[in-house]
Amino acid sequence: MILESYIKELGERGELTVIKKSVSKNLEIAGVLKTFEPTPVLFEKLMDSEYRVAGNLFCTKKQIADYFGITPEQIIPTLTSAIENRSPPEVTDKAPCQEVVENHVNLDDLPILIHNKIDGGPYISSGVVVSADPEFGQNLDFHRAMQIGKDKMVTRVVKGRDFYKFLERNGEVDVAFCIGNTPEILIAAATSVETGVDELEIANALKRIRTVKAKSVDLMIPADCEFVLEGRVILEEKADEGPFIDLTETVDVVRQEPVFEVKKITHRSDAIWQGLLPGRSEHKILMGMPREPTIFKKIKDRGIDVLDVNITPGGASWLHVAVKIKKKHEDEGIKAIEAAFEGHKSAKHIWIYDDDVDIYDEQEREWAMATRFQADVDLLIKDKEPGSSLDPSAEPGTKMTTKCGFDCTKPLVTKGKSFDKARFPEVDIKKYLGE
Ligand SMILES: Cc1cc2nc3c(=O)[nH]c(=O)nc-3n(C[C@H](O)[C@H](O)[C@H](O)COP(=O)(O)O)c2cc1C
Known part of the structure; x- marks a missing residue:
């Protein structure tokens, strides 16, 4: 499916805000997207590019689940199944993303957005990078890219990252940035x-896709995307990258990063650029959600009855993980913490809850910690180890950080007070209203 068809569907369902007035790619679009978040927005007219821009398209698990015709609870099993049952996509030679081929590259023509005043320049933040290695395929x-x-x-x-490994092994790597x-x-x-x-085989298992051979590089790319920037990334040719507001909504530092030489641009004839607000909910959902199945699997592989995993938005959808289990042995809370860290190396704090706790409700999570957790036995503190480069409190450069987990499950055998929450009587309220 092309993105435009999805955007049309949103419009028909009354779930799209359309901005008809002319806007600038420089800060204005980001400001409007932030104001409307999580409502999807289509910008029909830009003062500084001939293309349209859409954003806030997939800010919630509900929007993503709706797209696949499933419920949010079915996302983890659906994604787990797609990872395990990968399938090769159909190949086409007539691709929407190649309707127009621009041999003369001028990135100024594209609606590459400046999201924040502090950013080092215009950034592609929704770019999916296809790359290849002779051995790994x-x-x-x-990968974000600054113009x-x-x-x-x-x-x-x-x-x-796999792409970093490819660069280390080959020095220069052909790429296609697909937007x-x-x-x-x-x-x-x-x-x-x-x-x-x-x-791409995981993508195809999620929903059938088509691929096409890129025009100037030997790569198979998603045929139905809107724009493709083909070229080459060179590891040793470096430039300053940043500053940039990243996932934690704090400023990421300027680093020397590899240069991407853009050699050809292809796009749909009526292409729509995909804006993605760095650090905001769409970025967070796309970062965190795909890690939930890997955490789930690691816990399940230990023989623990794991029911759900939620990488919580308050922890930047990256650093904090809430897990729901049906505890059968007293040590399973701590074991689940260890397994969850294996499933997500960037996680910093992990909480394990019983099956009577709603792990999507902050108040319930806090209640369970307040009433079921004892720090001398339920806390697991790990030795310092590399964590997330996104965490401003991790050691700069080395990412060294202290990780810990909280077992907020109640003991299997209760001594003294009960751990269960009162369930008040359910009544038919109509019976009590009126005269
Ligand atoms: C919106 C978004 C932006 C991202 N930006 C970057 C980035 O600029 N650089 C990077 O190395 N990883 C970035 N990531 C993370 C990786 O692309 C992601 O973790 C990926 O799964 C790594 O794949 P790999 O295991 O094949 O290396 C981003 C992820 C998302 C969802």
């Missing part, structure tokens, strides 16, 4: 699976 990742010239960008590549994608591509790109797994 294709990979899909997200530094008419045909040059600098892209942030965190050490350890304007539907959730099967976005979510697949954000999963972290074994190097050598082509995430």
